[in-house]
Amino acid sequence: MNDLHEMSSRARRSFTVLSVSSAKARNHALLHMAEVLKSREEEIFAANRADLDLAEKEGLSSPLLHRLKFGSEKMTQVISGLRSLADLPDPIGQTTLATEITEGLTLYRVICPIGVVGVIFESRPDALIQIASLCIKSGNAVLLKGGREALHTNQALISAVRQSLSETGLPEDSAQLLETREDVAAMLKEDELIDLIIPRGSNAFVRYIMDNSRIPVLGHSDGICHVYIDKDADADMAVRVAVDSKTQNVSVCNAMETLLVHAGVLKDIMPKIAAALEEKNVEIRGDREAASVICCKPAEEKDWSEEYLDYILSVRTVHSLQEAIEHINHYGSHHTDCIVTENSETAAAFLNAVDSAGVYWNVSTRFADGFVYGFGAEVGIATGKLHARGPMGLEGLTTYKYKLIGKGHTLAEMKSGERQYTHRSLPLTGGCPV
Amino acid sequence: MNDLHEMSSRARRSFTVLSVSSAKARNHALLHMAEVLKSREEEIFAANRADLDLAEKEGLSSPLLHRLKFGSEKMTQVISGLRSLADLPDPIGQTTLATEITEGLTLYRVICPIGVVGVIFESRPDALIQIASLCIKSGNAVLLKGGREALHTNQALISAVRQSLSETGLPEDSAQLLETREDVAAMLKEDELIDLIIPRGSNAFVRYIMDNSRIPVLGHSDGICHVYIDKDADADMAVRVAVDSKTQNVSVCNAMETLLVHAGVLKDIMPKIAAALEEKNVEIRGDREAASVICCKPAEEKDWSEEYLDYILSVRTVHSLQEAIEHINHYGSHHTDCIVTENSETAAAFLNAVDSAGVYWNVSTRFADGFVYGFGAEVGIATGKLHARGPMGLEGLTTYKYKLIGKGHTLAEMKSGERQYTHRSLPLTGGCPV
Numbered sequence: 001m002n003d004l005h006e007m008s009s010r011a012r013r014s015f016t017v018l019s020v021s022s023a024k025a026r027n028h029a030l031l032h033m034a035e036v037l038k039s040r041e042e043e044i045f046a047a048n049r050a051d052l053d054l055a056e057k058e059g060l061s062s063p064l065l066h067r068l069k070f071g072s073e074k075m076t077q078v079i080s081g082l083r084s085l086a087d088l089p090d091p092i093g094q095t096t097l098a099t100e101i102t103e104g105l106t107l108y109r110v111i112c113p114i115g116v117v118g119v120i121f122e123s124r125p126d127a128l129i130q131i132a133s134l135c136i137k138s139g140n141a142v143l144l145k146g147g148r149e150a151l152h153t154n155q156a157l158i159s160a161v162r163q164s165l166s167e168t169g170l171p172e173d174s175a176q177l178l179e180t181r182e183d184v185a186a187m188l189k190e191d192e193l194i195d196l197i198i199p200r201g202s203n204a205f206v207r208y209i210m211d212n213s214r215i216p217v218l219g220h221s222d223g224i225c226h227v228y229i230d231k232d233a234d235a236d237m238a239v240r241v242a243v244d245s246k247t248q249n250v251s252v253c254n255a256m257e258t259l260l261v262h263a264g265v266l267k268d269i270m271p272k273i274a275a276a277l278e279e280k281n282v283e284i285r286g287d288r289e290a291a292s293v294i295c296c297k298p299a300e301e302k303d304w305s306e307e308y309l310d311y312i313l314s315v316r317t318v319h320s321l322q323e324a325i326e327h328i329n330h331y332g333s334h335h336t337d338c339i340v341t342e343n344s345e346t347a348a349a350f351l352n353a354v355d356s357a358g359v360y361w362n363v364s365t366r367f368a369d370g371f372v373y374g375f376g377a378e379v380g381i382a383t384g385k386l387h388a389r390g391p392m393g394l395e396g397l398t399t400y401k402y403k404l405i406g407k408g409h410t411l412a413e414m415k416s417g418e419r420q421y422t423h424r425s426l427p428l429t430g431g432c433p434v
Numbered sequence: 435m436n437d438l439h440e441m442s443s444r445a446r447r448s449f450t451v452l453s454v455s456s457a458k459a460r461n462h463a464l465l466h467m468a469e470v471l472k473s474r475e476e477e478i479f480a481a482n483r484a485d486l487d488l489a490e491k492e493g494l495s496s497p498l499l500h501r502l503k504f505g506s507e508k509m510t511q512v513i514s515g516l517r518s519l520a521d522l523p524d525p526i527g528q529t530t531l532a533t534e535i536t537e538g539l540t541l542y543r544v545i546c547p548i549g550v551v552g553v554i555f556e557s558r559p560d561a562l563i564q565i566a567s568l569c570i571k572s573g574n575a576v577l578l579k580g581g582r583e584a585l586h587t588n589q590a591l592i593s594a595v596r597q598s599l600s601e602t603g604l605p606e607d608s609a610q611l612l613e614t615r616e617d618v619a620a621m622l623k624e625d626e627l628i629d630l631i632i633p634r635g636s637n638a639f640v641r642y643i644m645d646n647s648r649i650p651v652l653g654h655s656d657g658i659c660h661v662y663i664d665k666d667a668d669a670d671m672a673v674r675v676a677v678d679s680k681t682q683n684v685s686v687c688n689a690m691e692t693l694l695v696h697a698g699v700l701k702d703i704m705p706k707i708a709a710a711l712e713e714k715n716v717e718i719r720g721d722r723e724a725a726s727v728i729c730c731k732p733a734e735e736k737d738w739s740e741e742y743l744d745y746i747l748s749v750r751t752v753h754s755l756q757e758a759i760e761h762i763n764h765y766g767s768h769h770t771d772c773i774v775t776e777n778s779e780t781a782a783a784f785l786n787a788v789d790s791a792g793v794y795w796n797v798s799t800r801f802a803d804g805f806v807y808g809f810g811a812e813v814g815i816a817t818g819k820l821h822a823r824g825p826m827g828l829e830g831l832t833t834y835k836y837k838l839i840g841k842g843h844t845l846a847e848m849k850s851g852e853r854q855y856t857h858r859s860l861p862l863t864g865g866c867p868v
Contacts, residue, residue, distance in 0.1 A: 016759075016763065016787060016789075019786075019787070019789075020783075020786050020787055099807070099808050101801070101806065101807070101808065105797060105801075107807055107808075112786075114819055114820070115789065115819065195819055195820075196819075196820060207648065210648045211648065214641065214644045214645065216650065216651075216818060216820045218820075234842075236842070237841075237842035240842045240844055241842055241844070243844075244844035244845055244846050248844065248845045248846050248849075249845075325450075329450070340842075344867075344868060347839075347868050348868035349454075351835075351837050351868055352453075352454050352546075352868075353450060353453070353454055355450075355453075355549065356835065357835060357836060358835070358836045358838060359835055359836070359837050359838075360837075360838045360839075360840070361837070361838070361839045361840065361868065362839070362840050362841055362842050362843075363539060363838050363839070363840035363842075363843045364843060364844045364845050366844075366845035367535070367539075367838055367843070367845060368836075372535065372845075372848075372855070373533070373535070373541055373836070374533050374535065374541075374855075374857035384650060385548055385549065385629050385630075385833045386548070386629075386630060386650045386652075386820065386821040386833065387820040387821040389833055389834060389835065389836075390835075390836050399819045399820065399823055400823060401785075401790065401791060401792070401793055401823065401824075402791060402792045402793070402802075402807070402823075402824050403785050403793050403794075403795070404792060404793075404794045404795070404797050404801060405781075405794075405795045405796070405797070406794070406795065406796050406797035406801075407671075407796055408668075408670070408671035408674045408675055408774075408796050408797075409796075409797045409798060409801070410674055410675070410677075410678035410682065410798045410800075411678055411682045411683075411798050411800035411801060411806075412678050412682050414806075415682075421806070421808075423808035433778075434778060434781050434782035434785055434786075434795065
């Protein structure tokens, strides 16, 4: 077991260097990382083969084996991702507010990195490079914990990351690998040294993290996404959106789990959707009204709260927009929910009242993704509402500080009326002078 | 004891109405609140006299009695605060990002309220109106818990708040009062219904809240603020800033608790500061080097971590800027820290490396305040780093959602190459159409 207090302290010290490093230095480290990974690819592939052999012996399912694989195709993607990331603008240092408080006293709000971030991710080893590189680009130190079955690959990858940091003059302890569950439990205690935990996993896992740490958590948890077919929906569009949302990839958090259909179009549209889903072998669990127009299993109360991640869909009939909104806000996971309608007033009411990170009008829920949104990579999809919401890229890894610059100003002078507040907004173009 | 599940559910339902109400409706409620408070002032003052009588019998100290008092002066301030708040721009509905994802598919990021917020505040009853009005202005429902000793005043005030909501057509359960510690404990369990807790109080209190809830917490806790007198400091400015930071009000979180002095100016400047502080009856606890140039008590290790909130100051000698930064990042509470120097390079290094919400150059730490910063009122001063940092006004009470508007777009079309990502930034001026 690793000494997490020691690792967190080293991460903290690394952050103090990384946080004041130049964008050029951080981008240089990313570009060098691409080269180091390439030059060490045989070693990385060998480590991955060891993981794959072990996983096969343990009987890992074929989709999981596929996710675990890190071969030349993944290497090419990872390297191209690093180069794109180096090209993105520096997320650090922008001035987002400038106010003259009184004569000679100016307040600036300036974007800065958060500090030390702990990220717990799934079996996909390329996630290690994506997460580490997003953290380095944004000036944060990171403690990484990947899936147990990817341990050898992750060890090879973290070694390459650390080599590229130290060879470009940045502290190698800016990125460190945790190896066991006990390491994770110990990390959760380091609330004096770690600023943020990003757990990617099930609701139960995110809850475990929240229950066992004082460190703020940006959870990436279940997606119980809905598509609501409104009474003013176009039938063809309803079928397209429902089928893509449910079947384009059933095992991901932005796939639809429950379809809500307005009673007014149930008879017209539901059989068409059911027929299209049947072709994809989707099992439908419907309420009584749905069962009167299509052939399906009966839905139970618990179906409304279940993330199937499978070829299963629950269907519920609603009698108003309000009923659809209430169902989604009550049973949903505030991830991504869609309305299909031709009526823009109804769409506006839905988009404003549904309390989710993504609210879609006539679009498949599968679009909820950092790359799709144009953020480059993502460190997770936040299902909470604070700090960052939805797909979380570089911006979610930043915070700000207030820089106040004066000439010996005292509050006593303000209170006595010797000086007056001006509270004058200044142009942001010049930024903060220091 | 109140039924907190029932109260939280009512707050949630109120939020669904409040979150889609117009800025006009919310501002109207604030202006009407000013009138209702005025018309019910006799009742409110009587309730406050009852609290004051009880508090006097219980032997509350005179500064605490002063904070508890809600008379015509406070009423005037509160009413004027409500009118200023109604005048501020609506914090809700702005579009902060607009991107064409592919032809006919547009992503908008739109500011929206958070939901249900729980705020626990100290004895000052005017805080109830400030917090409730900030929440209503930003479209959030709020559960309020004030100090035990202000209970009668708070009951009278919340009744006026609720009257003004219902008389202007907004749900009165948008603002509800908790009355006991048991109510607070019960509120912490309602993580399905409450989105954010803002506890104002000691570190120990904020930790208690964090340890007993899964609800995200924006803590407003201790301030261990520092002033660092650099080797290039102007002596007069050093004295001004140190004296104001320590003595303008000793019992507040943004008062200085530790003074760091560069060894190079210790002999020159420290005796001047000590003389000025002596006039204000400040007890100095210095390290060995400080004790060689001024008369003081010896500082112990525990002094560096203590928030005195009193006429006491610890003084430590440092031998470099780096040592000052390390001391502050290690012992400080990341609230507000100041450097006094004439050297702009040194100032820049300090402001960038000190990991605090406020980093000041030649300014008293007492300026860390939402009103001073020009935010109108504040709901608290966040000492964490996520979501909001430092004085937290309306902006801290908002989040955003992504609205994605298409024409039946499917991810399958994107994956097949039938459609291409354009990721084109659009002007924000038009906002989101729905």
